[in-house]
Amino acid sequence: MTSNQASQPMDPAVVDELLDRLSSDDGFRDLFATDPRAALAQIGHVVPADDPLLCAQTTVLASKEELAAAREALREHLTSAVTMTVIFNFEAGKVEQSLGKN
Secondary structure, three states: OOHHHHOOOOOHHHHHHHHHHHOOOHHHHHHHHHOHHHHHHHOOOOOOOOOOOHHHOOOOEOOHHHHHHOHHHHHHHHOOHHHHOOOOOOEOOOHHHHOOOO
């Protein structure tokens, strides 16, 4: 990943779509859990091949309810330049903790 890419936050419209679908769409959630690159590409966010997508590597994806409850904090984090320097994840039981909210 280049330093220029590292400082770029996600587009707010893409973040809204991501959070909407992760908190409501079972098919998208399944795709995100098995192939996060494909899921993100589906909503218009192409991830460079050299980006390890650490935040999307989960054993158990957080529930729809957990993601919905943390929506504003997730949105703030994903649209911030901090998103590429501070790792968080969508792991069940760890969303709030990884955002420093616990």
